Amino acid sequence: MRTRLFSVVAGVALAVSAAAVPAIAHHSFAAEFDAKKPVKLRGTVTKMEWINPHSWIHIDVKTPDGKVEKWMVEGGAPNALLRRGWNRNSLLPGTEILVEGFQAKDGALRANGRDITFPDGKKLFVGSSGIGAPDERSDDKPLK
Amino acid sequence: MRSRLLTVAGLAMALGLITAAPGAAQGPTPPKAPATVQRTPWGDPDIQGVWSFDSEAGVPFERPQALGTKAAVAESELEEFLEEREAERAERAPTLGGITGAGPTHWFEDWGQKSNRTSLVIDPADGRVPALTPEAQARQRAGGQGGGGTFGNGPFNSFSDFTNWDRCITRGKPNVMFPTIYNNNTRITQGPGYVAITYEMIHETDIVPVDGRAHLPENLRQWLGNARGHWEGDTLVIETTNFTDRTNYRGATSTLKVIERYTPVPGKGLRYEMTVDDPKTFTRKWTAALNLTPSVDMFEYACHEGNYAIKNVLSGARAAEKAQGAAR
Numbered sequence: 314m315r316t317r318l319f320s321v322v323a324g325v326a327l328a329v330s331a332a333a334v335p336a337i338a339h340h341s342f343a344a345e346f347d348a349k350k351p352v353k354l355r356g357t358v359t360k361m362e363w364i365n366p367h368s369w370i371h372i373d374v375k376t377p378d379g380k381v382e383k384w385m386v387e388g389g390a391p392n393a394l395l396r397r398g399w400n401r402n403s404l405l406p407g408t409e410i411l412v413e414g415f416q417a418k419d420g421a422l423r424a425n426g427r428d429i430t431f432p433d434g435k436k437l438f439v440g441s442s443g444i445g446a447p448d449e450r451s452d453d454k455p456l457k
Numbered sequence: 458m459r460s461r462l463l464t465v466a467g468l469a470m471a472l473g474l475i476t477a478a479p480g481a482a483q484g485p486t487p488p489k490a491p492a493t494v495q496r497t498p499w500g501d502p503d504i505q506g507v508w509s510f511d512s513e514a515g516v517p518f519e520r521p522q523a524l525g526t527k528a529a530v531a532e533s534e535l536e537e538f539l540e541e542r543e544a545e546r547a548e549r550a551p552t553l554g555g556i557t558g559a560g561p562t563h564w565f566e567d568w569g570q571k572s573n574r575t576s577l578v579i580d581p582a583d584g585r586v587p588a589l590t591p592e593a594q595a596r597q598r599a600g601g602q603g604g605g606g607t608f609g610n611g612p613f614n615s616f617s618d619f620t621n622w623d624r625c626i627t628r629g630k631p632n633v634m635f636p637t638i639y640n641n642n643t644r645i646t647q648g649p650g651y652v653a654i655t656y657e658m659i660h661e662t663d664i665v666p667v668d669g670r671a672h673l674p675e676n677l678r679q680w681l682g683n684a685r686g687h688w689e690g691d692t693l694v695i696e697t698t699n700f701t702d703r704t705n706y707r708g709a710t711s712t713l714k715v716i717e718r719y720t721p722v723p724g725k726g727l728r729y730e731m732t733v734d735d736p737k738t739f740t741r742k743w744t745a746a747l748n749l750t751p752s753v754d755m756f757e758y759a760c761h762e763g764n765y766a767i768k769n770v771l772s773g774a775r776a777a778e779k780a781q782g783a784a785r
Contacts, residue, residue: 392758419773
């Protein structure tokens with residue numbers, strides 16, 4: 314078993330870094346989206362806005378009564394997406410995707426996304442408007 | 458501009474949708490740092506180029522107290538030290554990311570870096586920012602809980618309730634030079650009598666005269682402060698004053714004075730040192746340092762134009778008020 318040489322150290326570092334949270338993202342999730350309004354959207358991409366400070370994915374979502382709702386999903390900054398391997402072909406119009414996220418506080422058809430799932434189960438991380446924390450979920454199974 | 462950005466990125470990056478392995482660099486290889494100090498045609502040291510501060514992104518700003526005055530970890534301990542640092546970061550991450558989190562660790566440009574340094578603060582010897590003066594503590598108490606922007610608790614009644622960073626104005630000097638989640642690059646351009654420093658995050662440019670002129674009068678205040686530079690040997694020294702009352706750097710506001718030093722390190726890159734001199738805020742001067750490495754070109758970051766969040770947060774706050782009103 315490895316000794317945890319630096320664990321005390323890291324514990325202190327943790328407290329310091331937590332206090333410095335505002336320094337690591339452009340803006341926070343909490344002020345814009347409602348953690349009490351989780352949404353699961355299956356839709357078709359109509360447009361991707363490659364804009365800073367956060368990208369926006371536009372999707373058409375069919376409701377059970379046959380209507381089409383136009384949703385906007387907030388993703389990561391283009392600069393960060395590009396450096397992580399996204400490109401203009403990553404999410405073309407017409408692509409069917411499943412997005413899990415949280416709806417806007419004002420109730421509009423906007424959500425933040427974190428990852429999206431393609432029909433074959435492949436996932437694409439969209440960066441969200443989160444603050445730079447690694448994955449908190451362990452499930453990597455395709456979403457139903 | 459946008460299409461050019463995408464073309465460059467498209468050429469530079471693999472087409473696959475699956476993101477890279479942790480810590481893997483993508484895109485073109487950065488240039489090598491010159492083996493000797495270069496000169497501009499007019500004779501100044503040449504420190505031009507795009508510089509990255511990603512390589513020290515995992516280093517905490519302040520040193521954990523248990524490490525005392527140990528500024529760097531020995532080679533024999535390094536692997537274990539880094540392993541534990543990353544494990545602790547991964548462990549605490551879920552509590553930082555809010556309910557949606559922000560993705561897998563390979564997402565972060567600062568992940569997997571190998572610096573042996575224990576803090577970015579190098580003076581005082583304990584690697585920690587000195588205590589605030591009683592005056593600064595009183596100022597903070599009087600300021601209350603507001604001012605946190607989207608990371609605070611509101612209220613959100615106007616654009617002025619957001620931080621300068623939320624508003625795409627600036628992260629503020631000297632924050633602009635310290636690592637964050639992405640956009641950790643700085644471009645330095647020189648002309649006779651001037652040095653221009655562009656920060657990739659927010660994309661603001663600090664135009665620094667190096668011709669010996671005086672600072673602006675005290676009544677003229679600027680978001681990035683007012684910078685004046687000069688050369689000491691091969692080192693560019695920049696003194697910045699005239700910050701605004703909306704400046705908030707670790708408790709310092711308009712009385713903040715920042716002295717930055719950029720020194721070419723042949724074969725490696727640039728050494729950046731930043732001293733904070735503000736006796737009204739800190740009980741002593743202190744200094745933090747970064748080792749910058751050559752980087753590939755920066756991306757544009759037109760932040761304000763697409764900053765829908767400001768409107769969205771304000772309309773969210775109005776909706777919350779309405780809901781509260783209806784509940785009463």
